[in-house]
Amino acid sequence: MKAFDLKSIVRQNIWELQAYSSARSEFDLYSSDKSDLTLLDANENPESEQQLNRYPDPLQSDLKEALAQQKGLSVDQIFVGNGSDEAIDLLYRIFCRPGKDKVLICPPTYGMYEVSAGINDIEVLRVPLKEDFSLNDEEIVKRCQQDQDSIKILWICSPNNPTGNSLLKADLKHDWQAENYTKAGIMDVAFAPEFEQELLDNQQRLDRLFGNFHGIIVVDEAYQDFTEHKSFIHRLADYPNLVVLQTMSKAQGLAGARVGFAFASPEIIQLFNKSKPPYNVNELSQKAALKALSNIKTTQEAVKQLIDNRKWLSQELAQFDLVKKVYPSEANFVLAEVEQATNLYNYLKEQGIIIRNRSSQIPNSLRFTVGTQPECKAVIKAMREFQSAQQQNINQ
Ligand SMILES: *Cc1c(COP(=O)(O)O)cnc(C)c1O
Numbered sequence: 001m002k003a004f005d006l007k008s009i010v011r012q013n014i015w016e017l018q019a020y021s022s023a024r025s026e027f028d029l030y031s032s033d034k035s036d037l038t039l040l041d042a043n044e045n046p047e048s049e050q051q052l053n054r055y056p057d058p059l060q061s062d063l064k065e066a067l068a069q070q071k072g073l074s075v076d077q078i079f080v081g082n083g084s085d086e087a088i089d090l091l092y093r094i095f096c097r098p099g100k101d102k103v104l105i106c107p108p109t110y111g112m113y114e115v116s117a118g119i120n121d122i123e124v125l126r127v128p129l130k131e132d133f134s135l136n137d138e139e140i141v142k143r144c145q146q147d148q149d150s151i152k153i154l155w156i157c158s159p160n161n162p163t164g165n166s167l168l169k170a171d172l173k174h175d176w177q178a179e180n181y182t183k184a185g186i187m188d189v190a191f192a193p194e195f196e197q198e199l200l201d202n203q204q205r206l207d208r209l210f211g212n213f214h215g216i217i218v219v220d221e222a223y224q225d226f227t228e229h230k231s232f233i234h235r236l237a238d239y240p241n242l243v244v245l246q247t248m249s250k251a252q253g254l255a256g257a258r259v260g261f262a263f264a265s266p267e268i269i270q271l272f273n274k275s276k277p278p279y280n281v282n283e284l285s286q287k288a289a290l291k292a293l294s295n296i297k298t299t300q301e302a303v304k305q306l307i308d309n310r311k312w313l314s315q316e317l318a319q320f321d322l323v324k325k326v327y328p329s330e331a332n333f334v335l336a337e338v339e340q341a342t343n344l345y346n347y348l349k350e351q352g353i354i355i356r357n358r359s360s361q362i363p364n365s366l367r368f369t370v371g372t373q374p375e376c377k378a379v380i381k382a383m384r385e386f387q388s389a390q391q392q393n394i395n396q
Helices: 012-016 061-071 084-095 112-119 137-146 172-180 193-211 266-275 283-294 296-318 341-350 373-395
Strands: 078-081 102-105 123-126 151-157 216-220 242-247 260-263 323-326 333-338 365-369
Touching (some): 078 266, 084 112, 084 151, 084 260, 084 266, 112 123, 296 373
Parallel strands (some): 102 151
Antiparallel strands (some): 323 333
């Protein structure tokens, strides 16, 4: 494996940038009790009766501390953004020189990698997923080697949006153990020797993909809470060029608060911190995020319910004649290949049910977000109506 040299891939202006500094952050006043301080440094309005008359903590210390504890990381490995979409944009601004550098994506995948590339004037190279929606490792490694000085970021979304499957496994041993531990914490299956080979193969695969690449590998884990596989945050120590994205918009139910995370080495996080707008996460959102983190149980119960609903929705979808395939999902949505996808999409829209038509990316495909039980039932009911109307048309 080549040694990873962070400085060589960071834009020079960012490497040399002096971060905006406020008096409060210089003296670390955010982490101390401010109630007996006279704060005359930031031109706020102390006469105001608003709850929000003070600037928020630019480094979100309380939130990061809670998160660090939950994730088993240190505070300096965490960036908090105005949604993980902010982290995506910052990655471009930190690493990619407009008009010069490139990134690699594996479509069909999340649209913002490309939109953000467009905004930042960065060329996008594509190595499409294979027929079965798995990564084309060979081709990725080949393209990265061909263009090794200009490809700065490899975007991998896992579980992938919109296909719903995991593209990479961080740690098979953990996955295997989680699957085979009984509730009493006893391994109920003997460790299979042939599994050693699988472990080794997976490790070699990751080394090949990550270790031979000069640039940054982003694993976007927006749907991590809905899969059984272990998170890549546990591999940060192994791969200094790894950035893992997560968000509070999906499982934690805070899409309206806009709170997302990047986890990486302290050196990379420093670059995020100095490139971001100083007060990028507002006070209300920091508080809401902290509160949601302290209610892990509520989130876990919601996730469990959504996974049940996902199973139900997938089974129901599979019953329809016009549904050709329901893809297995490790996320809170289900992708299906459907005859007359666009007609069905429009019909549902007329009934006030909005799903996502993904037919431009994957022919005849619709993506259904997993809703509440009544919502799942409503979409199935409307689809039955659509189907019987179609059959009547044929019979006429
Ligand atoms: C929803 C989504 C995000 C965006 O998350 P925000 O934190 O809401 O900005 C990022 N990546 C993927 C793959 C997503 O589906």
